[in-house]
Amino acid sequence: METQMTVxxxxxxDDVKNKFQELLGKRASSFITSVLQIxxxxxxxxxxxxxxxxxxxxxxxxxxxxxxxxxxxxYIVPFNTKQKDGTYKTVAQFQLGYKGFIQLAQRSGxxxxxxxxxxxxxxxxxxxxxxxxxxxxxxxxSDRVIGYAAHFRLLNGFEKTLYMPIEDVRKHxxxxxxxxxxxxxxxxxxxxxxxxxxxxxLLLSKFAPLSIDMQKAVITDQAIINDSETNDVTYVDNxxxxxxxxxxxxxxxxxxxxxxxxxxxxxxHVEEDQLDLFTVKMDELKAKx
Amino acid sequence: MxxxxxxxxxxxxxxxxxxxxxxxxxxxETAKTKILECFITEKYNREKEVFSKYMEKGILVEDESIxxxxxxxxxxxxxxxxxxxxxxxxxxxxxxxGETINNATHIIDIKSSWDIHTYLAAKTKPLNKDYYYQLQGxxxxxxxxxxxxxxxxxxxxxxxxxxxxxxxxxxxxxxTTENVEYKKACEELETSMKFDxxxxxxxxxxxxxxxxxxxxxxxxxxxxxxxxxFATLEDVTDKYWIKHFEKELV
Numbered sequence: 001m002e003t004q005m006t007v008x009x010x011x012x013x014d015d016v017k018n019k020f021q022e023l024l025g026k027r028a029s030s031f032i033t034s035v036l037q038i039x040x041x042x043x044x045x046x047x048x049x050x051x052x053x054x055x056x057x058x059x060x061x062x063x064x065x066x067x068x069x070x071x072x073x074x075y076i077v078p079f080n081t082k083q084k085d086g087t088y089k090t091v092a093q094f095q096l097g098y099k100g101f102i103q104l105a106q107r108s109g110x111x112x113x114x115x116x117x118x119x120x121x122x123x124x125x126x127x128x129x130x131x132x133x134x135x136x137x138x139x140x141x142s143d144r145v146i147g148y149a150a151h152f153r154l155l156n157g158f159e160k161t162l163y164m165p166i167e168d169v170r171k172h173x174x175x176x177x178x179x180x181x182x183x184x185x186x187x188x189x190x191x192x193x194x195x196x197x198x199x200x201x202l203l204l205s206k207f208a209p210l211s212i213d214m215q216k217a218v219i220t221d222q223a224i225i226n227d228s229e230t231n232d233v234t235y236v237d238n239x240x241x242x243x244x245x246x247x248x249x250x251x252x253x254x255x256x257x258x259x260x261x262x263x264x265x266x267x268x269h270v271e272e273d274q275l276d277l278f279t280v281k282m283d284e285l286k287a288k289x
Numbered sequence: 290m291x292x293x294x295x296x297x298x299x300x301x302x303x304x305x306x307x308x309x310x311x312x313x314x315x316x317x318e319t320a321k322t323k324i325l326e327c328f329i330t331e332k333y334n335r336e337k338e339v340f341s342k343y344m345e346k347g348i349l350v351e352d353e354s355i356x357x358x359x360x361x362x363x364x365x366x367x368x369x370x371x372x373x374x375x376x377x378x379x380x381x382x383x384x385x386x387g388e389t390i391n392n393a394t395h396i397i398d399i400k401s402s403w404d405i406h407t408y409l410a411a412k413t414k415p416l417n418k419d420y421y422y423q424l425q426g427x428x429x430x431x432x433x434x435x436x437x438x439x440x441x442x443x444x445x446x447x448x449x450x451x452x453x454x455x456x457x458x459x460x461x462x463x464x465t466t467e468n469v470e471y472k473k474a475c476e477e478l479e480t481s482m483k484f485d486x487x488x489x490x491x492x493x494x495x496x497x498x499x500x501x502x503x504x505x506x507x508x509x510x511x512x513x514x515x516x517x518x519f520a521t522l523e524d525v526t527d528k529y530w531i532k533h534f535e536k537e538l539v
């Protein structure tokens with residue numbers, strides 16, 4: 001409640017209201033209301049640092065994409081980030097939906113068509129790494145989704161398609177989303193939307209001419225916004241956990257130990273955060289003696 | 290450039306120590322090629338590119354191999370990062386036993402095999418001479434009286450498996466990733482590159498190599514001969530006109 005009040009009081013400040021007024025004009029006040037409603041309805045987000053919520057909202061306002069979750073254009077999601085002192089802090093992360101990317105592409109005035117879709121079994125006819133993909137949407141043989149595809153054609157005639165098999169999409173989600181790894185979040189609750197967005201974003205960022213707004217969208221998607229005006233962002237979601245291989249080795253040898261002597265031989269190298277593991281194993285082995 | 294104090298890496302001693310065809314020659318053609326490579330690196334700052342998927346796997350899975358060895362031997366090992374030199378050679382042995390690397394009692398060099406075929410081939414075939422000289426070099430540097438080559442069979446990293454799948458896809462012209470044959474081929478590929486089903490004890494073996502002072506002396510002598518050859522290289526590479534009779538016919 002305290003943080004919610006703080007978010008409310010932050011968005012009540014004149015300078016903040018003026019900022020949104022500048023960006024959205026008459027729609028500023030309804031936009032702010034939607035942000036506050038999103039925060040109020042999400043326990044985790046209500047604990048997030050208010051300035052991070054403000055920055056994420058500012059990006060959405062700059063891109064003129066509504067933050068209404070049911071519309072699917074853009075989202076603010078909570079994220080627990082580890083601090084240097086080892087404690088955790090909840091911050092807000094900005095995310096675009098695939099509809100948001102399509103909206104921005106349409107607004108750029110360069111696209112004749114842009115779309116993305118799940119691909120079902122039987123619809124993928126040919127896959128050539130050089131010449132592209134061939135689909136036949138009349139030849140669907142089952143309801144099993146085998147992948148996702150995105151396509152665009154520019155007004156100048158250039159067109160491109162990207163297809164990703166479902167396993168690759170899943171791996172992408174696991175790599176770039178901490179919440180998916182843990183079994184919750186947008187990837188879990190709306191896999192199709194996230195998969196569609198993934199393939200569309202990859203297609204656009206690799207092959208499409210990006211307007212200023214689209215560049216901002218690509219940069220700020222799934223980022224903690226430090227400064228919405230300068231696009232100063234921090235990517236936390238996709239930081240792969242760095243595995244300390246030597247620590248892992250010690251942990252495995254603790255688990256492997258069959259005798260007290262086995263454990264004693266490695267005791268000098270056991271780190272503080274492995275002491276519990278070591279002690280439990282030692283007790284277990286002593287009890288067996 | 291002065292090559293009179295040039296120190297050869299232990300990993301290149303195998304090439305240096307090959308025997309010349311003619312008894313009158315001090316250095317073999319293989320040795321001369323190796324010396325030329327070292328000369329180019331020193332003078333022109335360009336290393337010869339030697340890269341393969343086997344080397345890449347070796348680099349990527351070094352920690353996993355050390356973990357496997359540690360678990361099987363029940364002895365905790367840590368990678369040595371210190372480069373050691375003496376008057377003639379230099380090297381960075383992978384692992385050691387003893388108080389410090391400079392007075393080690395036992396040196397271990399890790400060899401991560403590509404697959405079960407190369408792993409068992411190493412077990413059944415004669416010892417690679419390059420490794421023999423490499424380990425003699427490490428023992429000379431550290432004072433160790435004993436060394437072993439530890440061959441380890443650990444899983445191939447996902448990046449290399451994916452590269453192999455990609456190549457397979459291109460070879461199977463006209464298929465999609467849903468193709469039954471392609472999927473089956475991928476499964477077989479994964480099986481050939483992952484070894485969790487094989488007990489740890491069967492995925493590591495060691496070959497012991499004892500210190501040989503006379504071999505170490507031979508190595509030092511060869512290094513001195515190589516240093517003399519460097520001087521002639523400088524001379525030849527500086528020339529513009531080379532008369533045909535100055536060159537041997539191949």
